[in-house]
Amino acid sequence: MERGKLIVFEGADGSGKSSHAKRVVERIKNWMKETGKPGDCVYHREPFEDLVGATIRASLSGQVRLDPDAAAYLHVASRIEHIREMERQLAAGNYVVCDRFYLSNMAYNQTEHLDMKAIYELNKICRQLIEPDLILYLDVTLEEAKFRRKKDGSRVQAELYDADEVQRKVLNRYREIVAFLQEQGVRVSTVDAMGPREEVHARIWEQVLPVLEDRS
Ligand SMILES: Nc1ncnc2c1ncn2[C@@H]1O[C@H](COP(=O)(O)OP(=O)(O)OP(=O)(O)O)[C@@H](O)[C@H]1O
Numbered sequence: 001m002e003r004g005k006l007i008v009f010e011g012a013d014g015s016g017k018s019s020h021a022k023r024v025v026e027r028i029k030n031w032m033k034e035t036g037k038p039g040d041c042v043y044h045r046e047p048f049e050d051l052v053g054a055t056i057r058a059s060l061s062g063q064v065r066l067d068p069d070a071a072a073y074l075h076v077a078s079r080i081e082h083i084r085e086m087e088r089q090l091a092a093g094n095y096v097v098c099d100r101f102y103l104s105n106m107a108y109n110q111t112e113h114l115d116m117k118a119i120y121e122l123n124k125i126c127r128q129l130i131e132p133d134l135i136l137y138l139d140v141t142l143e144e145a146k147f148r149r150k151k152d153g154s155r156v157q158a159e160l161y162d163a164d165e166v167q168r169k170v171l172n173r174y175r176e177i178v179a180f181l182q183e184q185g186v187r188v189s190t191v192d193a194m195g196p197r198e199e200v201h202a203r204i205w206e207q208v209l210p211v212l213e214d215r216s
């Protein structure tokens with residue numbers, strides 16, 4: 001059985017991750033049919049649907065309060081469970097498109113004790129367990145992200161991280177994280193996610209297809 005591939009979407013709240021990730025899932029399914037690949041393509045998102053992930057979600061919606069340092073670690077614990085599940089999918093020849101991964105941890109969970117590099121180190125075990133074939137960072141302006149967030153009522157992180165000041169920090173951190181990870185040799189690329197959906201999708205597919213065809 002040929003191993004599947006893991007494509008990750010990252011970006012600030014409202015950058016378009018979920019909508020573009022789901023669209024790519026459909027496109028990969030079509031590509032699999034056309035090329036006669038067996039198996040399926042599945043959409044995953046973090047926080048994962050395990051018990052730890054449920055606790056994290058409850059804290060994002062304000063139902064429970066988590067210590068920020070503890071939250072940073074909980075994300076890692078939940079991610080390990082998630083990686084086990086993704087690994088099963090990939091080993092079965094399925095493709096996985098994942099909405100948020102450890103870059104989100106690095107962008108959202110910094111504290112006075114945990115800076116970007118510290119959270120990168122916390123995720124060392126995750127990087128040892130799985131390596132995405134491609135990480136796409138969807139880059140939009142602060143204003144566009146805010147505009148798009150208003151259109152979408154289903155967002156998980158609506159309450160905890162909604163303040164403009166937090167969003168500004170997150171966006172700046174993402175750009176810093178991408179530069180840092182590229183220096184570390186991680187396969188992450190920035191997609192200009194401004195402009196019409198069709199154009200953004202085309203830019204995304206331009207990066208995904210070579211990975212599917214093993215010519216990246
Ligand atoms: N290129 C685009 N142009 C205009 N609107 C877009 C574009 N891409 C996505 N959107 C819309 O923006 C809104 C937010 O997108 P989406 O939910 O995919 O963002 P997200 O990054 O997943 O956000 P969150 O981090 O909050 O989950 C949705 O209503 C989506 O349809």
Ligand SMILES: [Mg+2]
Pocket residue numbers: 017018019099155
């Ligand atoms: Mg989303």
